[in-house]
Amino acid sequence: xxxxxLSPRFSHRxxxxxxxxxxxxxxxxxxxxxxxxxxxxxxxxxxxxxxxTQFMRGHGTYIAPPERMTxxxxxxxxxxxxxxxxxxxxxxxxGEIGDLVIGRITEVSQxxxxxxxxxxxxGVLQLSSINLPGGVQRRKTEEDELQIRKFFAEGDLLVxxxxxxxxxxxxNLHTRxxxxxKLRNGSFISVPPPLVQRxxxxxxxxxxxxxxxxxxxxxxxxxxxxTQSGEEIDPDAIYSNQNELIDDSTREKIARVCNSIHAxxxxxxxxxxxxxxxxxxxxxxxxxxxxxxxxxIDAICMEVSAKISLGKAxxx
Amino acid sequence: MSRQELLxxxxxxxxxxxxxxxxxxxxxxxxxRQADGSAYIEQGNTKCLAAVYGPSEPRLKSxxxxxxxxxxxxxxxxxxSMSERKKRSKTEKRILEIASxxxxxxxxxxxATLFPRSQIDIYIxxxxxxxxxxxxxxxxATMALIDAxxxxxxxxxACTAGLIDSTPVLDLNNTEELLDSPELTVAILPKSGKxxxxxxxxxxxxxxxxxxxxxxxEGCQAIYKIMDKSIRDSMKDALEKMNG
Numbered sequence: 001x002x003x004x005x006l007s008p009r010f011s012h013r014x015x016x017x018x019x020x021x022x023x024x025x026x027x028x029x030x031x032x033x034x035x036x037x038x039x040x041x042x043x044x045x046x047x048x049x050x051x052x053t054q055f056m057r058g059h060g061t062y063i064a065p066p067e068r069m070t071x072x073x074x075x076x077x078x079x080x081x082x083x084x085x086x087x088x089x090x091x092x093x094x095g096e097i098g099d100l101v102i103g104r105i106t107e108v109s110q111x112x113x114x115x116x117x118x119x120x121x122x123g124v125l126q127l128s129s130i131n132l133p134g135g136v137q138r139r140k141t142e143e144d145e146l147q148i149r150k151f152f153a154e155g156d157l158l159v160x161x162x163x164x165x166x167x168x169x170x171x172n173l174h175t176r177x178x179x180x181x182k183l184r185n186g187s188f189i190s191v192p193p194p195l196v197q198r199x200x201x202x203x204x205x206x207x208x209x210x211x212x213x214x215x216x217x218x219x220x221x222x223x224x225x226x227t228q229s230g231e232e233i234d235p236d237a238i239y240s241n242q243n244e245l246i247d248d249s250t251r252e253k254i255a256r257v258c259n260s261i262h263a264x265x266x267x268x269x270x271x272x273x274x275x276x277x278x279x280x281x282x283x284x285x286x287x288x289x290x291x292x293x294x295x296x297i298d299a300i301c302m303e304v305s306a307k308i309s310l311g312k313a314x315x316x
Numbered sequence: 317m318s319r320q321e322l323l324x325x326x327x328x329x330x331x332x333x334x335x336x337x338x339x340x341x342x343x344x345x346x347x348x349r350q351a352d353g354s355a356y357i358e359q360g361n362t363k364c365l366a367a368v369y370g371p372s373e374p375r376l377k378s379x380x381x382x383x384x385x386x387x388x389x390x391x392x393x394x395x396x397s398m399s400e401r402k403k404r405s406k407t408e409k410r411i412l413e414i415a416s417x418x419x420x421x422x423x424x425x426x427x428a429t430l431f432p433r434s435q436i437d438i439y440i441x442x443x444x445x446x447x448x449x450x451x452x453x454x455x456x457a458t459m460a461l462i463d464a465x466x467x468x469x470x471x472x473x474a475c476t477a478g479l480i481d482s483t484p485v486l487d488l489n490n491t492e493e494l495l496d497s498p499e500l501t502v503a504i505l506p507k508s509g510k511x512x513x514x515x516x517x518x519x520x521x522x523x524x525x526x527x528x529x530x531x532x533x534e535g536c537q538a539i540y541k542i543m544d545k546s547i548r549d550s551m552k553d554a555l556e557k558m559n560g
Contacts, residue, residue: 042551044544045462046470046507062427062469064508072427072467074547076555089554090346090353091465092371106373120371120434168382168432195558268557 043071043086050084058085093119093193093217095162095171100202102183102215103173105156111145113152115160118193118217121170125152125160129174131181133238151239157183157221159213179203185243186211186223189258191265193218197272204273210253212261212276220271222257224250256283259291260300267301274311278304322492323480329492331360335485338475338535343455343546345463346554351439353464357456360489361446366456368464371434379435384428386435389419391453397445418453421474421503421513427467436466447490448476450501450515459543463550472512473540474503477532479524484531498524502532506540509533 043049049061049069057063060073061084071077073088095101095117103115106122114122127140130151152158159180160173175181193216202214205225213221224246260279264271282303283291290296323329333339339360348354351367358364371385379386391411395403404411418440426436438460440453454474461468478488478499485492488499498520503513520528
């Protein structure tokens, strides 16, 4: 077995227009909205943001008495009218209602499941929030409760939507939609949550014929393309644990897409379907196994950023 | 028998530093991909790696607190960290004491009420030991917590200070620690100057106490500047990459 020791690599820093709020000065700072210009104000914990009482404090800030709004995380300051918040660079996923997330069952209780959604607490999926098999909308019975493992058991992956929040901040999930439910025929990959952008839909089919489901919590599912034919879906099979037959070329494509996504996340690039297809095309010249090597990751991501800037300039 | 001179007549210590000089510090956040936050810090020859996981679902039901997050600190010494190879168990009394001190240092600083029913795990490993355990554990944990995005009211910077031949000295290494000179560890919140840990296990005359403590506090402020710069540089890097 060939063992490789990789020496630590230091990134080459280009000088970019990023303003630093100097921690030592105590005067009120002029805040710049990130939307308007390229420059951002970065703050670190304990740093004064403003002493002006007209601003409301948002996430990532706290009031140090007597009236100093101070940052509690390291990140970029965001200002929307009178609301100031600090968005940390690395953080656990905090959902919004309506978010699509992918999760893994960690615990099975009497009438609900606990789901790991890469958040501060496990999400909760209640038996009353899932589609019961049988095709017809029906109420849950005691039999369903006793056979709860028939639906989801520990370790199963599912795609769900955030329905609501409990008081302590835990998410309440639901899968009341034919698109949601148990995931099959594919491979799982996890990326940092801030990299997944919000789009209109999170179920994408790439041009190579592979489905990608982007969970906003950073969990991504890459699977074989399933043709959606409404009436033919066997309603009892939605909770089956059997994978379909997947041939070798599809398996290789799935592996290639997974490794491309991994490469994007290593270089901290945003992830959406267009960028994944750019990365997939850039990866075609390498062998699937080599895609995890740092220099190849660099090459692929440089190509992707070049394509992105071409796309922004309106050439592509 | 000659006693090793800790402070020679020219004012130099055994490693060539002046009395009020800190050891060379190198630090970097975000060194471990798999942890929510991590940091690597070197102070002279003492090297330490810290990883923070959380806030996340608590592993033990008994540790769930309904109104705030549970903070868990674990410290371990690598077997190759000292001059003699020795595997030190995580449940050794001395290590548990240090872990408990670090936990108490961070409890008022982490805004735990934002995450009820969750757990924040801080794992610290000392890779090479040359004096100053608590101070480097606290500094590494601070950087790792900030890297993980855990809200804290301020940085926590720690430094040791002592007294050699009636001269207050800063940042003692292992040789100086072992030779019975009084040693004080102080951890402060740099912006407000509030002290969150003050520990001393030796005897120090009350008249000298103030000068030693002030020296330690100044050392903490200097360490704060270095850690802050390192966090800002790493943030700049990450933001550059994210924005193409």
